[in-house]
Amino acid sequence: MKSREQEYREIFMAEALEYYNAMSRHISELERDPADSEALRELFRLMHNLKSNARAMGYNPIGEVAHHMETIFGLIRDKEKTFTGSVVPVLFSGIDTIGEMIRAVGENEELPAVNRLMDNLDRLVKGEEPNLEDEEQDDDEDVSRKLELSDLVYIQVRKLDHLMNLVGELIIDRDRILTLSKEIGNPALATAAAHLARIADELQYSVMDARLVGVGSLFSKFPRVVRDVATTEQKDVELTMTGEDIQIDRNILQIITDALLHLVRNAIGHGLETPAERVAAGKPAQGHLTLSAQAERDDVLVQVKDDGRGINVASVRRKAVERGLVSAQGAAGLNDDAVRAFLFEPGFSMAKEVTEISGRGVGLDVVKLAIDSLGGQLRVASVLGEGTTFTLVLPTSIAVKGALLFELENRNYAIPLMHTDSVVSLLPESFNVVGGLLMTRIQDENVPVVSLRRLLHNGDGPLSPAQKTDLTGRQDIIIVNYNNRRLGLIVDRFLRQQDIVVKPMSKPLDTIDLFGGVTLLGSGQVCLVLDVPALTRLFLAKRP
Amino acid sequence: MKNRILIVDDSFYMRTMLKNMLTDAGYEVVGEAANGQQALEMATATRPDLITLDVILPDNTGLDVLKGIRQEQPDVKVVMCSAVGQEVIVSEALESGATAYIVKPFSEEKVLEIVGSALQDASSDQA
Amino acid sequence: MTGMPESEKIAKQDPIIQLIVFRLGQEEYGIRIEQVKEVTITPDIARMPKTPAFVKGIANLRGDIIAVIDLEERFNLRAADQPMPAVSYTMAIEAKEYTIGIMVREVPQPLSIAQSVIEKAPEFIQDVNIHDKYIEGIAKIGPRIIVVLDMLKLLTPTEIMQLQTKATSSAADSRTKS
Numbered sequence: 001m002k003s004r005e006q007e008y009r010e011i012f013m014a015e016a017l018e019y020y021n022a023m024s025r026h027i028s029e030l031e032r033d034p035a036d037s038e039a040l041r042e043l044f045r046l047m048h049n050l051k052s053n054a055r056a057m058g059y060n061p062i063g064e065v066a067h068h069m070e071t072i073f074g075l076i077r078d079k080e081k082t083f084t085g086s087v088v089p090v091l092f093s094g095i096d097t098i099g100e101m102i103r104a105v106g107e108n109e110e111l112p113a114v115n116r117l118m119d120n121l122d123r124l125v126k127g128e129e130p131n132l133e134d135e136e137q138d139d140d141e142d143v144s145r146k147l148e149l150s151d152l153v154y155i156q157v158r159k160l161d162h163l164m165n166l167v168g169e170l171i172i173d174r175d176r177i178l179t180l181s182k183e184i185g186n187p188a189l190a191t192a193a194a195h196l197a198r199i200a201d202e203l204q205y206s207v208m209d210a211r212l213v214g215v216g217s218l219f220s221k222f223p224r225v226v227r228d229v230a231t232t233e234q235k236d237v238e239l240t241m242t243g244e245d246i247q248i249d250r251n252i253l254q255i256i257t258d259a260l261l262h263l264v265r266n267a268i269g270h271g272l273e274t275p276a277e278r279v280a281a282g283k284p285a286q287g288h289l290t291l292s293a294q295a296e297r298d299d300v301l302v303q304v305k306d307d308g309r310g311i312n313v314a315s316v317r318r319k320a321v322e323r324g325l326v327s328a329q330g331a332a333g334l335n336d337d338a339v340r341a342f343l344f345e346p347g348f349s350m351a352k353e354v355t356e357i358s359g360r361g362v363g364l365d366v367v368k369l370a371i372d373s374l375g376g377q378l379r380v381a382s383v384l385g386e387g388t389t390f391t392l393v394l395p396t397s398i399a400v401k402g403a404l405l406f407e408l409e410n411r412n413y414a415i416p417l418m419h420t421d422s423v424v425s426l427l428p429e430s431f432n433v434v435g436g437l438l439m440t441r442i443q444d445e446n447v448p449v450v451s452l453r454r455l456l457h458n459g460d461g462p463l464s465p466a467q468k469t470d471l472t473g474r475q476d477i478i479i480v481n482y483n484n485r486r487l488g489l490i491v492d493r494f495l496r497q498q499d500i501v502v503k504p505m506s507k508p509l510d511t512i513d514l515f516g517g518v519t520l521l522g523s524g525q526v527c528l529v530l531d532v533p534a535l536t537r538l539f540l541a542k543r544p
Numbered sequence: 545m546k547n548r549i550l551i552v553d554d555s556f557y558m559r560t561m562l563k564n565m566l567t568d569a570g571y572e573v574v575g576e577a578a579n580g581q582q583a584l585e586m587a588t589a590t591r592p593d594l595i596t597l598d599v600i601l602p603d604n605t606g607l608d609v610l611k612g613i614r615q616e617q618p619d620v621k622v623v624m625c626s627a628v629g630q631e632v633i634v635s636e637a638l639e640s641g642a643t644a645y646i647v648k649p650f651s652e653e654k655v656l657e658i659v660g661s662a663l664q665d666a667s668s669d670q671a
Numbered sequence: 672m673t674g675m676p677e678s679e680k681i682a683k684q685d686p687i688i689q690l691i692v693f694r695l696g697q698e699e700y701g702i703r704i705e706q707v708k709e710v711t712i713t714p715d716i717a718r719m720p721k722t723p724a725f726v727k728g729i730a731n732l733r734g735d736i737i738a739v740i741d742l743e744e745r746f747n748l749r750a751a752d753q754p755m756p757a758v759s760y761t762m763a764i765e766a767k768e769y770t771i772g773i774m775v776r777e778v779p780q781p782l783s784i785a786q787s788v789i790e791k792a793p794e795f796i797q798d799v800n801i802h803d804k805y806i807e808g809i810a811k812i813g814p815r816i817i818v819v820l821d822m823l824k825l826l827t828p829t830e831i832m833q834l835q836t837k838a839t840s841s842a843a844d845s846r847t848k849s
Contacts (some may be wrong), residue, residue, distance in 0.1 A: 004564065007560075008557065008560070008561060011556060011560055012557050013558045015556055015557050033658060045554070045601075045602060048600050048627060049554060049555045049558075049600075051647060052555070052558065052627045052648040053555055053557045053558065055627075055648070055649040056557075056558070056561065056649035056650075056786075058646065070696070074835055179576075265826060298811065306720075307651060333596050346711075400661070409716055411718065414695050456720035456721065457720060503736055505736075505846070506729065506735070506736045506737060506738065506769060507769040507773075507828060508738065508769065508827075508828035509719060509729065509738050509770055510724070512719065512721050512722060514720065514721055518717070518736050520731055520736075525717070525731075526715065526716075526717040526720065526729055526730060526731050526736060527717065528717055528729075
């Protein structure tokens with residue numbers, strides 16, 4: 001049992017982080033419109049609550065800072081002060097400090113020193129000028145800070161995770177019982193099984209629903225980030241956000257937090273031009289950044305869109321050759337989408353010089369890995385001179401995936417739909433052999449095709465060259481797509497499309513990355529789930 | 545019979561703490577409200593003996609809620625909760641019919657003492 | 672076993688241990704019973720490509736997905752004319768971090784012996800093809816010779832996966848032969 005004290009602490013932390021996020025949002029609103037009385041009132045109220053709660057918990061330093069901040073927001077509200085001049089940076093840094101203090105409490109670390117902030121707040125109350133030297137450097141540090149999501153909605157996420165796992169098990173048993181009841185053919189059993197299936201479905205839906213949060217809970221952190229990054233990069237940026245109400249699994253949102261942060265920093269650092277460059281290019285001086293979310297079938301599309309300089313395909317092509325990712329000849333034959341896909345290769349960075357903001361450690365390959373781990377997709381579209389759009393295609397929920405089931409050597413395998421373009425059934429005359437590779441034309445594009453059986457059972461060496469005589473009769477082919485590379489996999493037989501619950505591969509076999517996990521079919525049969533990224537890499541490494 | 549209490553506070557933390565204190569002391573917490581509108585609805589729906597009311601709420605100020613409740617339920621006891629710095633509002637609240645007030649952060653004894661004596665008044669009123 | 676003089680001599684301070692005894696090829700092997708979680712008819716196994724041939728694949732054992740291995744294949748103990756029967760048995764063994772299944776041809780049998788019956792492995796052990804570091808000792812019971820295995824050493828991830836390159840090539844061999 002958790003002690004009541006621990007429970008209070010957890011609630012305090014969750015609420016304090018929520019307050020901090022809301023305060024960050026409201027102060028940005030107030031900066032845009034100093035007459036926004038709604039934002040001001042909220043700042044006052046949140047500061048007031050934080051003060052009371054912190055004092056009740058015995059976190060007096062937080063209480064003190066919040067108390068001073070509340071006083072100043074009170075003065076502004078009562079028109080005795082205005083939100084202008086030196087008041088602005090002091091209050092911004094006050095909210096940052098509060099964020100740091102809350103995090104320090106959460107991590108059981110020592111609280112940051114606040115003498116200077118308290119001194120400045122005192123000066124403001126007394127109507128004196130604050131001491132703002134060195135304030136710039138502090139700002140730079142803020143830019144690299146980590147964003148955090150609250151761990152509590154009404155119950156802890158890990159409890160929801162557990163619930164979700166149990167529901168996953170239940171769904172497997174549901175399928176098994178449905179299969180059995182069909183085999184046995186008893187009407188009473190069939191009715192009971194159908195009822196069980198309905199209840200299990202509803203339960204699954206409810207548990208998934210309980211884990212959904214609005215994308216806005218992550219987006220709301222960005223006005224502040226954009227402001228800080230834009231200041232450091234000396235860019236003028238207007239941020240628009242849409243689709244904050246779109247619902248997505250909280251853990252997915254957590255996993256994409258850093259990816260989104262990176263894309264936004266990149267867009268401001270590299271995508272958008274300086275006001276002078278923009279004017280020279282005949283564009284409005286202020287750059288535009290859009291963060292949007294929309295639901296598309298079962299997926300959620302999150303986009304980061306800028307109206308900056310766009311991606312220079314020619315220079316990406318050149319760099320890909322320089323880095324040895326592709327031969328000069330090969331590069332010349334690639335279309336623009338294929339060239340832009342190089343941006344996601346490990347270590348490929350387009351920035352001429354590593355700037356302070358976007359140069360911190362990660363490249364787009366890390367963004368891509370995060371999205372891959374969710375079974376999602378990362379796409380980029382760009383028009384030179386007009387801007388760039390990154391699109392994250394994310395599942396709404398991680399636990400259940402749509403998959404295509406097929407048969408290979410009398411065994412069932414599953415392949416996630418996320419990476420499946422289409423399925424085709426082709427006669428041998430539809431293939432050509434080019435350089436030892438089977439090729440076929442799908443939607444006006446040449447797609448390499450490989451026998452999955454040969455790919456999986458090949459030893460360590462390269463695949464032996466394919467021959468048309470290997471093919472007899474119709475070939476069932478799954479066209480998979482990873483990082484803009486299409487690949488056809490010849491399988492023995494398509495089975496059906498089905499929602500599956502993927503279980504992680506058990507040790508010690510988890511080192512084989514070709515399989516994203518296993519799923520249990522209604523028949524109780526174990527079914528391997530193929531990992532398309534790993535399979536594509538294997539093909540590229542082993543092709544003749 | 546247990547005395548029935550409605551808690552109005554926009555902080556989940558504060559509500560949880562008050563609820564635990566009051567429930568442990570044998571009161572029945574009949575509801576929690578996080579804003580003014582909820583407070584008015586819950587007060588009508590639950591007819592509590594006593595309401596703890598935070599002075600600063602997201603939609604209305606606590607003062608407006610107090611007046612709204614008073615109009616409908618003249619007998620309900622209302623204990624205002626405030627932090628230091630809101631003395632002006634508190635005194636106005638007392639003039640508008642609040643029974644008592646608690647200053648945050650509060651100790652358990654203080655809360656129980658004030659709630660207890662506010663309810664004492666209630667029973668003596670009826671007698 | 673009751674007639675054995677050495678067990679009478681030391682019966683007082685000699686603890687009795689329980690083994691699960693099973694057959695690999697023509698030989699008898701034993702595992703301490705504490706290491707065996709359960710014995711069941713081998714469930715449906717999904718072959719895992721890119722694993723050593725002696726890793727038969729993965730199976731669903733009451734909701735646990737476990738790897739199943741074939742020690743006859745691992746130690747080259749299978750006689751050519753004795754393929755694994757259609758119905759075989761699987762012992763679920765608790766290794767350090769996971770459970771693993773070992774496929775055997777006959778129902779394994781429990782056997783109680785005195786601790787002292789297990790002797791350090793002598794030289795001739797080279798003959799049984801099992802590297803002596805997996806062997807805890809040899810139990811001689813009348814005419815029977817039981818090789819007692821140390822499962823925890825045998826079933827570490829490195830032991831199972833490090834063999835991959837060697838085993839993949841031998842797997843390829845066996846496939847081309849068949």
